[in-house]
Amino acid sequence: xxxxxxxxxxxxxxxxxxxxxxxxxxLIKSPTFFNIGIQxxxxxxxxxxxxxxGSEIAILAVGQTLVVAVSAGTDIxxxxxxxxxxxxxxxxxxGYGVNSTTQLAxxxxxxxxxxxxxxxxxxxxxxxxxxxLKIQPMVATLILFTAARAIGLLLCNNQITYIxxxxxxxxxxxxxxxxxxxxxxxxIAVIIVVSIFLRKTALGLYIQSAGINSRxxxxxxxxxxxxCFVCYVICGLCAGIAGMVASSRxxxxxxxxxxxxxxxxxxxxxxxxxNSLGGGKFNLAGAVVGAYTIQAITTTLLAMGVSxxxxxxxxxxxxxxxxxxxxxxxxxxxxxxxxxxxxxAAEGGQKA
Amino acid sequence: MEQNELIVMxxxxxxxxxxxxxxxxQLTLHKGEIxxxxxxxxxxxxxxxxxxxxxxxxxxxxxxxxxxxxxxxNHSTEDAQRIGIATVYQExxxxxxxxxxxxxxxxxxxxxxxxxxxxxxxxxxAKEIMDGLGIKVDVTVALENYSLAIQQMIAIxxxxxxxxxxxxxxxxxxSLDDHEVEKLFDVMRDLKKKGVxxxxxxxxxEQVYAVCDRITVMRNGGFVGDYSISELPRVKLxxxxxxxxxxxxxxxxxxxxxxxxxxxMLKAEGLSHKGTVKPFDFEIHKGEVVxxxxxxxxxxxxxxxxxxxxxxxxxxxxxxxxxxxxxxAPIDAIKKGMAYLPDDRKADGCIGELSVRDNIILAxxxxxxxxxxxxxxxxxxxxxxxIDMLQIKTASRETPLSQLSGGNQQKVILARWLCTHPxxxxxxxxxxGIDIGTKTEFQKLILQFAKEGMSVVFIxxxxxxxxxxxxxxxxxxxxxxxxxxxxDMTQESVMxxxxxxxx
Numbered sequence: 001x002x003x004x005x006x007x008x009x010x011x012x013x014x015x016x017x018x019x020x021x022x023x024x025x026x027l028i029k030s031p032t033f034f035n036i037g038i039q040x041x042x043x044x045x046x047x048x049x050x051x052x053x054g055s056e057i058a059i060l061a062v063g064q065t066l067v068v069a070v071s072a073g074t075d076i077x078x079x080x081x082x083x084x085x086x087x088x089x090x091x092x093x094x095g096y097g098v099n100s101t102t103q104l105a106x107x108x109x110x111x112x113x114x115x116x117x118x119x120x121x122x123x124x125x126x127x128x129x130x131x132x133l134k135i136q137p138m139v140a141t142l143i144l145f146t147a148a149r150a151i152g153l154l155l156c157n158n159q160i161t162y163i164x165x166x167x168x169x170x171x172x173x174x175x176x177x178x179x180x181x182x183x184x185x186x187x188i189a190v191i192i193v194v195s196i197f198l199r200k201t202a203l204g205l206y207i208q209s210a211g212i213n214s215r216x217x218x219x220x221x222x223x224x225x226x227x228c229f230v231c232y233v234i235c236g237l238c239a240g241i242a243g244m245v246a247s248s249r250x251x252x253x254x255x256x257x258x259x260x261x262x263x264x265x266x267x268x269x270x271x272x273x274x275n276s277l278g279g280g281k282f283n284l285a286g287a288v289v290g291a292y293t294i295q296a297i298t299t300t301l302l303a304m305g306v307s308x309x310x311x312x313x314x315x316x317x318x319x320x321x322x323x324x325x326x327x328x329x330x331x332x333x334x335x336x337x338x339x340x341x342x343x344x345a346a347e348g349g350q351k352a
Numbered sequence: 353m354e355q356n357e358l359i360v361m362x363x364x365x366x367x368x369x370x371x372x373x374x375x376x377x378q379l380t381l382h383k384g385e386i387x388x389x390x391x392x393x394x395x396x397x398x399x400x401x402x403x404x405x406x407x408x409x410x411x412x413x414x415x416x417x418x419x420x421x422x423x424x425x426n427h428s429t430e431d432a433q434r435i436g437i438a439t440v441y442q443e444x445x446x447x448x449x450x451x452x453x454x455x456x457x458x459x460x461x462x463x464x465x466x467x468x469x470x471x472x473x474x475x476x477x478a479k480e481i482m483d484g485l486g487i488k489v490d491v492t493v494a495l496e497n498y499s500l501a502i503q504q505m506i507a508i509x510x511x512x513x514x515x516x517x518x519x520x521x522x523x524x525x526x527s528l529d530d531h532e533v534e535k536l537f538d539v540m541r542d543l544k545k546k547g548v549x550x551x552x553x554x555x556x557x558e559q560v561y562a563v564c565d566r567i568t569v570m571r572n573g574g575f576v577g578d579y580s581i582s583e584l585p586r587v588k589l590x591x592x593x594x595x596x597x598x599x600x601x602x603x604x605x606x607x608x609x610x611x612x613x614x615x616x617m618l619k620a621e622g623l624s625h626k627g628t629v630k631p632f633d634f635e636i637h638k639g640e641v642v643x644x645x646x647x648x649x650x651x652x653x654x655x656x657x658x659x660x661x662x663x664x665x666x667x668x669x670x671x672x673x674x675x676x677x678x679x680x681a682p683i684d685a686i687k688k689g690m691a692y693l694p695d696d697r698k699a700d701g702c703i704g705e706l707s708v709r710d711n712i713i714l715a716x717x718x719x720x721x722x723x724x725x726x727x728x729x730x731x732x733x734x735x736x737x738x739i740d741m742l743q744i745k746t747a748s749r750e751t752p753l754s755q756l757s758g759g760n761q762q763k764v765i766l767a768r769w770l771c772t773h774p775x776x777x778x779x780x781x782x783x784x785g786i787d788i789g790t791k792t793e794f795q796k797l798i799l800q801f802a803k804e805g806m807s808v809v810f811i812x813x814x815x816x817x818x819x820x821x822x823x824x825x826x827x828x829x830x831x832x833x834x835x836x837x838x839x840d841m842t843q844e845s846v847m848x849x850x851x852x853x854x855x
Contacts, residue, residue, distance in 0.1 A: 202717045202725045205710060209703045219662055219692065219700050220768065221683040221718030280705050 015273050015289040018322050022296045030303060043179045046299060054295030055183035056082070056242040056259070059190050060266035061287040063123075063235030065275060066194075069211045070231040071130055072279030073137025074267045078239040080148035081122040082259030085243030087152030089115030090161040090253035093168070100162040108167060115247075116240035122148060123236020127229035145263070152255040162252040172249030183245050190241060194234070195284055207231060211279035265294050268319055294319075356383045357418065358518055358549040359404070359437075364413035366399055366573075373399045374410070375573045381518060381549040383418075386540060388560045389553045391570035392593055392648050392813070397553050400570070401520055405432040405439050418517065438511030439520040446507055448496035453478035455495050456510050481509050485539055501532030505539055512543060519543065520551045525559060537563045555649035556830055557586060557851065571595050586851035590647070594815070594847070612823065613638040616674070617807040618690075618776050620659055623668035628654035631667055632833035634826065636776070641798060641808045643818040646828030646850055652811050653695050655828060656778045659809075660692040661685045662700075672776070686719050691774035693765055695781040695811070697758070701765040704754035708746050709735040711753045712767045719772055738767035743793075759790050766794075777801060778809045783817060795821050815846050825849075 026033040026046075036045035060078050067075045092114045095105040104111070122144050129140035171182055198204040209217040210224040217224050239259075246258045271277055272293055273286025297318055301311045324330050359381040366374040374396050381387050389397050402408040404415065406426030415424045417435055426432040429439070446455045453475045454461075462470040462477065478491040487505055495503055504524050511519055521540075525533050540550055540563055552564060560567065560581075567584055569576040569592040576592050584592070615638045624631040629651045636642050646652045657663045659670065661679035670677050672688050679685050682692070694700035703711055712735045717726050726734075735749040742763040746756055753761055762782065769777065779798070783791045798808055798821050812818050818825065824838040827849045837849055 200725060202720075202722045205706075205714070205717060206722060208706060208710075209714060212703045212705050213699070216694075216700050216703055217714075219682050219694055220715045221686040222714075223681065223683060 012274070012283065012286055012289070014325070015286045015293065018272065018325075019289055019293045019296060022293060022300060022318075026296075026300050026303075029300075033300075033303065038179060041177075041179060042174050043181075046303060048181065050292060050296045050299050051184050052181040053299065054292045055181075055187040056246055056262060057265045057269055057294060058187045058288050058291035059238050059242040059245070060262060061269035061273070061291040062190055062194050062284060063231075063238030064266040064270050065273070065282050065284055065287040066207060066231040067137070067235045068267075068270050068275060068277055069279055069282035070207045070228045071137050072211065072277070073130070074263075074270075074277070075126055075141045075232065075235050076138060076263045076267075077122065077126060077141040077144035077148060078235065078242075078266055079259035079262035079264075080145050080152075081119050081236060081239040082243035082246055082262060083253075083255050083257075084122065084148040084152040084155075085115040085119045085240040086247030086258050087155045087161070087253040087255050088118040089244065089247060090163055091155040093163050093165070094161050096155075097157045098161065099159055100164060102164045104163075104165055108165070112171075112244055115244055116237060119236045119238070119240020119243060120233055121236070122239070123233035124229075126236065127232030130232060131225040131228035149255055152253065156253055156255060160252050160254050164251065169248055169251050172245050172247070172251075183249075186241065186245055190238065191284070191288060198284070203227070203230070208281055212281070265291070269294055272319075272322060293322075357381070357416075358383055359418070360414075360416045361400065361404065362414045364400060364403055364415070365411045366403055366408060367411050373573050374403065374413075376413075376575065377570060377573060378575045378578075379404075379551075379568055380578060381551060382566075383549055384544050384547045385566060386544055386550045386552055386564045388564040388567045389551055389570065390560065390567055390589065390593055391576075395570040395593070396573040397570055398522065399573070401439070401522060401551065401553065405429050405437060405520065433514060433516075436515060436517035437520065438514060438516035438518070439522065440504065440507045440511055440524055441522050446495055446503060446510075448503075449494055451492050451494055452482070452489055452498070452506055453491040455506060456481060456491075456513065460514075481513050482506075485509055485512075485542065487535075487539075499532065501535060504536065508536075508539060508543075512548065516548065518549045518551070520553075522553045523555065524552075525554055525556065533559065555647065557589065557647075558830060560589075561586070569593055587848045590847050590851040593647070594813075612640045613805070617672065618659070619671040621669045621671075623658050623665040623670065625654060625658045625663045626666055628663065628831060629658055630832045634659065634833075636807045636809065638775075638807055639802050639805050640824070641802045641810055641822050643822035643825040644809060644811045644828060645815070645818060645825050645846060648813065650828040650850075651831035651833075652828045653780050654831065655826075655833065656692065656780055656809055656811065657694075659685075660690055660778055662692065662694070683718060686715060686772065689773075689775035690778070691715070691769035691772055691776070692778040693762075693769060693780060693782050695784070697762060697765065697784075702753050702761055705752050707750045708739070708744070708753055708756070708764055709749040711764050712738055712771060715768045716772050734771050735767075738764075738771060742767055763790075774806065776807045776809075778811075780811045781813065782810075783812060783814070791817065815843050819843065819846070 033046045036043060036047060038044060064075060064078065067073070089111045092106055093104050093108065093111040094101040126141050126144060129135045129143070130137050171186065173182065175182055206217070206222050206227045209220070209222055210227045214224040242262070243259060247253055269290035270287045272290030273283055273288070275282050275286060297315055298311060301314055302308070306314060357380060359379065361377070361379040364374050364377045365372070377396055377400050379389070379400060389401070391397050399408065403410045404426070406428045409425070409427065417424050417437070420435050424435065447458070450458065456478045457474050462473045464470040475491050482489055482491060485505065487502065489498060489502060495506065498506070508519065524536060540552070543550060554560060564581055566578065566580050567589065568578045569589065571593065616635060617638045618636050620632070620634040622631040622633065632655060644652045644655060654663065658665045661682050661684055664680060670679060677684070677688050685692070703714065709731055713726050713731050716734070720726060732749065738744065739746065739749060744763045744767070745760050753764055756764065766782065783794050795817060798810060802808055810818060810821055819841055824836060825841065825846065826833055827835050827837065829850065829852050834852065835849065837845060
């Protein structure tokens with residue numbers, strides 16, 4: 001009993017529990033969900049699909065977690081920034097105004113680097129607005145939320161730019177000879193780099209201190225504003241990387257659709273991971289698990305034949321339930337009502 | 353109730369969870385009188401006022417108001433206003449984007465026959481009111497275009513025009529300059545002549561003697577006395593506020609002799625921060641313990657915050673070990689070997705959700721910089737060392753700081769600074785809310801640090817504590833450093849220095 005209590009008290013318990021629950025429902029409803037096979041030399045199956053398609057959300061969730069922790073607010077521009085990064089890369093690779101190309105204008109590496117850095121620049125803008133000018137995160141990032149897509153369209157001369165160059169498709173699909181989707185590697189790489197950075201430097205401590213009590217952090221010698229800025233830049237870079245993956249999947253820059261509504265999924269992932277949206281302590285692993293939970297829900301619904309238009313409704317209901325279950329108020333209420341029941345039972349026993 | 357009494361409050365009790373905020377407090381206000389309500393922070397001044405104006409409901413006691421039958425219970429500020437009690441707070445509670453006239457008549461605008469607002473008569477009446485108070489303003493201009501003083505005056509005008517008999521001014525002068533204060537006083541004297549009773553809450557002693565007729569002193573939620581201004585000279589007022597009678601004051605000598613080296617550790621010239629401290633000079637030797645004294649709100653905390661860079665100094669220069677230093681933010685001060693234990697532990701000290709260990713190593717880590725992380729093993733070693741040395745009572749070093757008691761939290765914050773091995777340590781009220789035993793420990797520690805060559809600035813509301821540890825004291829009054837005392841310091845000499853020259 002004690003060990004069970006210990007396990008359930010872990011911060012990561014609920015995110016994992018929710019993920020398992022979603023998977024369990026799948027197991028009952030459609031046993032084929034867990035089938036993994038090999039087709040055309042690559043892994044194939046719903047589970048792989050969840051891991052693959054969940055990559056963008058997971059990458060975004062990493063950056064979003066830091067932003068939430070340090071500023072008790074959310075960066076709602078990440079989806080649009082993804083699209084801007086993709087457009088920037090495609091514009092570089094194809095050349096301005098070119099609709100479709102098989103020949104790259106610049107080496108692919110430079111194009112991708114440009115796209116990721118574009119995300120970083122967006123992060124700088126958000127960071128400056130929030131950290132220096134003390135604008136509410138939601139309002140500050142609303143600017144790029146609306147503007148970034150439009151800028152992307154400008155970069156691509158108002159059209160969808162196709163990069164018909166085989167290696168450009170690797171990032172979002174498969175590298176020849178490797179059966180695992182490349183996006184999974186990218187996600188793992190992002191998570192590892194960020195967690196090593198947090199572990200090896202004092203950034204994690206700084207972020208939490210600034211997020212919990214920025215005045216006290218400042219008195220203790222931490223430049224709270226700079227730390228906040230850095231988090232937004234990291235978030236921007238993550239959005240840039242996610243944009244690369246999304247763009248590579250469709251080997252083009254579709255400014256209107258890349259990363260559409262992804263900011264909401266990323267924020268949800270952070271919350272599902274047991275992180276308080278009020279800032280302070282954070283748990284990166286929880287957010288990543290949360291991201292895959294969301295993807296699992298989406299994939300499940302589609303697998304069950306719910307139409308793409310209707311899926312968000314059911315997704316919303318599931319998410320509300322998960323969030324409510326995790327809420328401290330709900331837990332308190334639960335334990336209170338249990339205590340009441342026990343008291344009632346004890347009273348009843350006495351009467352009897 | 354006598355004829356000229358406006359308000360009589362007797363035996364007021366107000367209990368908040370865990371604290372008795374008012375313990376049989378009383379207050380009597382006469383017609384045409386300016387009545388000062390004095391006491392240190394937490395003495396219960398605001399609470400008794402809030403009990404009168406209906407913000408809080410009292411738990412026991414009687415309130416009588418002239419012209420109202422029986423014991424009065426106000427359930428809201430509107431109730432209080434209806435029987436003629438108006439309040440003007442420190443922050444102006446008006447709408448800055450509306451015109452002066454609109455602010456004066458908001459909620460009771462004159463109406464034309466058609467039911468629309470009668471702008472012409474409203475502006476005319478507003479003009480009359482402001483002229484009556486001797487204030488020249490264009491009543492059609494938005495309030496935000498006028499200085500805070502004028503805004504405050506308009507708030508008062510609004511209160512007066514609503515037929516108030518009692519006007520409560522809760523620290524109205526804290527954001528005003530001398531000239532503006534004078535103007536406010538003129539208005540107050542004018543109202544007094546019209547028979548309005550004014551309750552005036554302020555931290556500034558000078559102002560009390562400039563304008564008030566009577567003083568009620570409160571301490572720890574209780575009533576100390578109701579004096580006329582002539583029978584209570586400054587020193588006695590301070591003694592009453594601090595709870596010391598001069599007859600009982602035995603002089604306490606510092607324990608252990610001073611061990612001050614001639615080397616100057618830190619020197620400040622003309623430092624100031626707008627609105628909180630006027631330019632001051634300061635000097636501290638190696639191994640010296642200097643006290644900064646003054647009433648709460650006298651600028652003593654602001655002075656050290658300015659030295660440390662918590663509030664960036666706008667003028668002046670600082671030298672450390674003879675070299676000029678440029679302090680832009682606390683981190684600069686930390687790198688130069690300063691440490692600052694803030695008086696507002698909760699807001700400026702604790703990172704509540706983080707562990708005791710994280711809290712202890714925070715400043716050390718900040719000084720090292722982000723990329724030189726203090727290793728986990730080292731963190732544990734430091735945390736354990738200080739938990740042991742300061743006898744911090746905590747379940748473990750990984751317990752969140754918020755779960756510790758106040759005194760132990762304070763020790764953790766002290767540990768945060770001690771582990772950076774500062775040369776110059778500022779302690780602002782380190783012993784507030786700490787039990788007696790721990791207090792003595794703190795004092796011993798301070799003396800020990802000084803012996804080891806550390807320079808310490810020590811601020812405390814308890815004068816005995818400072819007498820025991822300090823060899824010299826800077827005296828602050830109304831945001832200004834008014835002098836220093838050293839040598840034979842007694843409670844009496846310190847208190848008269850705090851109170852300032854008698855008039």
